[in-house]
Amino acid sequence: MNQQNTPRGAKLDINIKAFRLKPWLATSCSLVLVLYVLYFHLPVLNLKFLGWIPTLAFVLLPLWGMAKLRKALMVLYALMLVLLVVLPLVFSPLFVSSHYRNLIGDVQESNFSEMVSPIDMSRVPIIDEYFAASLAEKKLGEDFALGSRVVLGIPTIQMVDGKLFWVVPLLHSGFFKWLANTDNGTPGYIMVSATNSQDIRFIREVNGKALNIKYQSNAYFNQDLKRHMYLSGITGVAMAGDTFEIDDSGEPYWTITLYSKKIGVRGNEALGLVTVHACTGDLNYYPLIKTENGYSDELIPDWVDRVQPSYFVMPQLNWWGKYVRGFWNTLFGKRDMLTTTAGYNITYSADNRSYFYTGMSSVGADEGTVGFALINTRNKDTSLYLISGATEQAAMRSAEGKVQQFKYYATFPILVNMENVPTYFMTLKDAAGLVKMYCFVSVSDFSLVGVGETVKSARESYQMNLATYGSSDSALIKEKMNVSEGYIVRIASDVKDGRSYYHFSLDSLPGTIFIATSNLSSYLPLSGNGDRVSVQFIDTGSNHININKFTNLSLEK
DSSP states (O other): OOOOOOOTTOOOOOOGGGOOOOHHHHHHHHHHHHHHIIIIIOOOOOTTSTTHHHHHHHHTGGGGGSGGGHHHHHHHHHHHHHHHHHHHHHTSHHHHHHHHHGGGOOEEEOOHHHHSOBOOGGGOOOOOHHHHHHHHHHHHTTSHHHHTTEEEOOOEEEEETTEEEEEEEEEESSHHHHHHTTTTOBOOEEEEESSOTTOEEEEOEETTEEOOBOOBTTOOGGGBHHHHHHHTTOOSSEEEEEEEEEOTTOOEEEEEEEEEEEETTEEEEEEEEEEEETTTOOEEEEEOEEETTEEEOTTSOTTOOOOSOHHHHHHHHHHHHHTTTOSGGGTTTOTTOEEEOSOOEEEEOTTSOEEEEEEEEETTOSSEEEEEEEEETTTOOEEEEEEEEEOHHHHHHHHHHHTGGGTOEEOOOEEEEETTEEEEEEEEEOTTSOEEEEEEEESSOTTOEEEESSHHHHHHHHHHHHHHHOOTTHHHHGGGEEEEEEEEEEEEEEEETTEEEEEEEETTSTTOEEEEETTTOTTTTTOOTTOEEEEEEEOOSOSEEEEEEEEETTTOO
């Protein structure tokens, strides 16, 4: 049997010109590709989004089989390639850096105490996202049959009736699980209190009606969340994220930000919000209203916490600090440049509005910050609070160093208002991820640390250190400092963590217990009932008050 072999080194010649298709077949194939792309890839039908270039190139491929169109297609492909390369360059910071810097809007210097309300011990979020997911997983595991067909979605922290909760949706675990439950969806969501690890709720019905979450990112075909929106007519703008939130009555919704390009083909800018009822699929669009100073969110429901995705506003804040003197300054000189610190968190203001928090540091500074920024998660209003201090990572290391014998690790901190003093709060976990201790660290001086096995004891430790050793924070709390005199009615001492604490009450303020350490005054251990004393403190509204100064008027004559 003779066998002809291809000589070594011979080139395989593919002649694309020999490719032929009848016009009707080529056109039909292109139309099929168009339908395929529209249904499965959901392209944004807007020239500002350059995704249309590779999409168009793909759907036109069958037309290459028509010899009469090849020259036109070659010219079109070349033109699209040029656009794909040139347009991003033309609208890059190299040429329009000022547009990038202004994308965040006006950055206003603000008063910290007006932006962030003084801390309420009952509302301190001690449960982070990882721990919330773990608790929700444990709750789901109580239903063995359900745990085999659903998975947990991404937890979202939200203010619900004045309380902070992590809300976790239940999603299909795969295609066949979805196929078997297309009519019923997944049965509800789990709420985990951000302040109490014992408060975990499995919400299966609202107002007596069972929850069937049909529209979600883990569904397929027409129940896929973004395809459902696309088929409803949202085709000319892009969709960002799919945050799961609940309204005041507990009804579940997906909130999706619609956005366009602000700087030519670059620079994402939120235009508004679409809410999709997770069970019925009902859509509602709420636009952001353009104003002289930015955007107004007055049309967006109050129960919605976030409209601006973090991956939009954080780069925009970085551009604001980076291009302060144009593009070339970022390469040569690098004068007056600021950058965000690694990581961010969410904090809540006095009116229960949520803000992205991040530190701001000079370019090249590893441990210190020049201040921090608060960005409204709905309308992108940005406030800058100038105060030199430690980065979040430096504060975390300081907290870990305080309990290094236990080898606990600190979670990423949140910013709280400790009697008008900017303070980091974080939890300390063991290797298993369980919360073991709590910690407060001063933003301006990360050597001032307070730790404890409860939030209350950690706060007392921190306030004692703040009062005893003092810091640059002292000027921030002078305005709220009170001075009171009276006779000691009762006094007693207690030892915690090797430190002596003195608790006493005065006849001038009945019902109030003052707390101090012996480090505050050498006369404290000598004080007794009937002594006339003067105390300096910040009135927190609590009946247990840590004092900043103690004077025994009976002994110090």
